[in-house]
Amino acid sequence: MNFVYPDFLFALFALAIPIIIHLFNFKKFKRVEFSNVAFLKEIKQESKSKSRLKEWLILFSRLLAIMFLVLAFAQPYIPVSEKQTISGDKAVSIYIDNSFSMNGTGNEGRLLDMAKQYVYKIIDSYPAGQKFQLITSDLGGNTYRSFSKETIEEQLAELDDSPNSLVIDEVLKKQENWLIEQNVKAMDSYVISDFQRSSMTNLNVVLxxxxxxxxxxxxxxxxxxxxxxxxxxxxxxxxxxxxxxxKYRLRNTGTADLNGVKVSLSINGSGYGSTIANIPANATQEGLFSITPTETGFYKAEIELIDYPIEYDNTLFFSFSIAPNTDVIILNNKDTSALLSKVYASSKQFRTQQMNYNQFNFSNLKTTDVIVLNALENVSQGLSYELKSFTENGGVVCIIPAINASTDYNDLFQQLELGSAPTIDTANRRTNSIKYSDHFYADVFEKQDNRIDLPTVYNYITWKSTQLDYSTQLLGLENGDPLLIKKNLGKGSVFVWSSNTDKKNSSLADHSVFLLSLYKIGLAKTSSKPLSYSIQPNLSLTSNYSGPTEFLKLKNEKQEFIPEIRTLKTKLKIWPHENASSAGFYKLLQNDSILDVFALNYPRTESDLNFWETEDLTAAAESHSNLTLLVDNFENFEFRLNELTSGVKYWKWMIALALLMLMIEILLIKLWRN
Structure with a gap:
């Protein structure tokens, strides 16, 4: 047992006062004469023994009353542990979880509001002038600063929920770094959280x-x-x-089925449609909306449902765009190709340019979507490398080969991961297979027709590659060799024909399947930009914009700012940093012209309300002698906190015992008569 004010123990010398009074009886007796004292002697003997017992009991009650009173002023306590109650300067670090799951409801209201009240109680339990560290899920530049009690209170008043969440290891590491830097003997770390499993995946931490x-x-x-x-x-x-x-997916993490849930779609701020969904307990449910875009440009869409009390994940924002034109370059060996030009000139969707191979500049790849290599006898190593980069960044390459002895596609096939250099086969082969099931031909043929007239090749190229298994044969010859293959490479795709339109080599030019396939190749470029992004630290956005980067800025409904921007080949990389903190649409602007639109959503890691049980945390606390698990109870929290910071105090018990002894003394004096 220790004492807060041990100097008061010197007052125990006051115990000598009642002892002295007892030993020296200062009471004056009055003499009364009797004629016969025989009977009085007998009474005197009996009352003397009772009086002595009474006096001893009164003495002990006085001594105990004085002792307990002195101990009350000395304030005895039993420390929980030596480390918990080290006197002197202290460093105190507090982590308050303000992630989205803290919007849930507890016994006393919203969890985040409850957490704030607990922090108030914690800082009030320390002496004036105590410095604190306050960590939230947002982190930020104040993480390693020291704050006074008043500053902490101001920050708590402004603290709101955050899309960010921290794992327990990260929290403890930041606390430990700051605490050790304070260079004090006593260090206290507090973690106030709902201990959600998705963010705190492991409780086996090193302390x-x-x-x-x-x-x-x-x-x-x-x-x-x-x-x-x-x-x-x-x-x-x-x-x-x-x-x-x-298409969309709903998730129900509850134990009850949810029926009649309204799901709504809006596009560019206008309601487009709604549907009703029924989601079983602990399950997902998929659905879809069908739309027909009628204009080019950017589409800002959102799908929404209604659910309480967790609302941040009720809406999903997404965006896509429809380009007004698809730029196609037809790269010829010498003469232009009227046939290929006719294919793409038939639709306003395409903007076609024919170029001679010797006049082609690599910079043209930055402004095109599709490039057709039409019967080129050879492709330089430099162009092969640029075509690889072009494809990996979302471009489409279509190879219609030249077929003669001088053809050299070795570098091209290696860069595009097609395999070994092709060889020429001069056998006549008829086309006998179409991959109807592939999405490439999804809207070309109404039904599978084995009687369709298909082209024949007289001279064609073949090649062998272990990579061929990763490509799709769209058109096949009767011996199993491909006539047209598609290979995905990076974010783009490569199409390779095994013959060309020269009448000596094939009848491709006379068949609609060739023309339709070329048309579909022109439409094959996919958007390399995601429909949406999840808000997170170090978030980077990708734009297909490849123009000048001066005066670029991002703007949403609340703010506009200049982000960090870098040009990477044909793409633009954008880092909004801490400015992208709210879900919604962010427009990339240049002089008020919209260059791109990004949809940002809050991460769904906080949506699964699965938490560590108290038993799990108790087990973790039992494995560490310096880890204490506090109970979520406002009434007992302050008492328990005082025990941890000051030990178990007994001064109130001492006062109660002192009063009890005085009461016993009074009763002895008043009720015990000789």
Missing amino acids: DTSINYRWLKLEQTNTSNLFMDSVWIETPTVRINENLEI
Whole structure:
């Protein structure tokens, strides 16, 4: 047992006062004469023994009353542990979880509001002038600063929920670094959280033995949640006047089925449609909306449902765009190709340019979507490398080979991962297979028709490659060799014909399947930009914009700012940093012209309301002597906190015992008569 004010123990010498009074009886007796004292002697003997017992009991009660009173002023306490109650300067670090799951409801209201109240109690339990560290899920530049009690209170008043979340290891590491830097003997670490499993995946943490750790788990009263999980478009290219299916997934983490949930779609700020969904307990449910875009440009869309109390994940924002034109370059060996030009001139969708191979500049690849290599006898190593980069960044390359002895495609095939250099086969082969099931031909043929007239090749190229297994044979010859293959490379694709339109080599020019396939190749470029992004630290956005970067800025409904921007080949990389903190649409502007639109959503890591049980945290606390688990109870929290900071105090008990002894003394004096 220790004492807060041990100097008061010198007052125990006052115990000598009642002892002295007892030993020296200062009472004056009055003499009374009797004629016969025989009977009085007998009474005197009996009352003398009773009086002596009474006096001894009164003495002991006085001594105990004085002793307990002195001890009360000395304030005795029993420390919980030596480390918990080290006197002198202290360093105190507090982590308050303000992630989205803290919007849930506890016994006393919203968890985040409850957490703030607990922090107020913590800082009030320390003496005036104490410095604190306050960590939130946002982190930020103030993480390693020291704050006074008044500053902490101001920050708590402004603290709101955040899309960010921290894992327990990251929290403890930042606390430990700051605490050790304070260079004090006593260090206290507080973690106030709902201990959600998605962010705190592991409780088997390594703790610094010189720090006192105190964890407070806030209990959710409702762990059910319905949220928009994801949205996607399976169509690789979105085009005007064509049906587009927007698919979405709902997730129900509760234990009860949810029926009659309204799901709504809005596009460019206007309601487009709604549907009703029924989602089983602990399950997902998929659905779709069908739309037909009628204009080119940017589309800002959002799918929304209604669910309480967790609302941040009720909406999913996404965006896509329809380009007014697809730029196609036809690269010829010498003469232009009227046939190929006719294919793309038939639609306003295409903007076609024919170029001679010797006049081609690599910079042309930055402004085109599709490049057709038409019967080139050889392709330089430099162009092969540029075509690889062009494809990996989302471009489309179509190879219509030259077929003669001088053809050299070795570098090209290696760069595009097609395999070994091709060889020439002079046998006549008829086309006998079409991959109807591939999305490439999805809207070309109404039905599978084995009687369709297909082209014949007289001279064609063949090649062998272990990479061929990763390509798709769209058209096949009767011996199994491909006539047309498609290979995905990076974000783009490569199409290779095994013959060309020369009448000596094939009858391709006379068959509609060739023309239709070329047309589809022109539409094959997919958008390399995601439908949406998840807000997170170090978020980077990708834009297809490749123009000048002066005066670029991002703007949403609340703010506009200049982000960090870098040009990477044909793409633009954008880092909004901490400015992208709210979900919604962000427009990339240059002099008020919209260059791109990005959709940002809050991450769904906080949507699954699955938490560590108190038993799990208790087990973690039992494995560490310096880890204490605090109970989510306002009434007992302050008492328990005082025990941890000052030990178990007994001064109130001492006062109660002193009063009890005085009461016993009074009763002895008043009720015990001789």
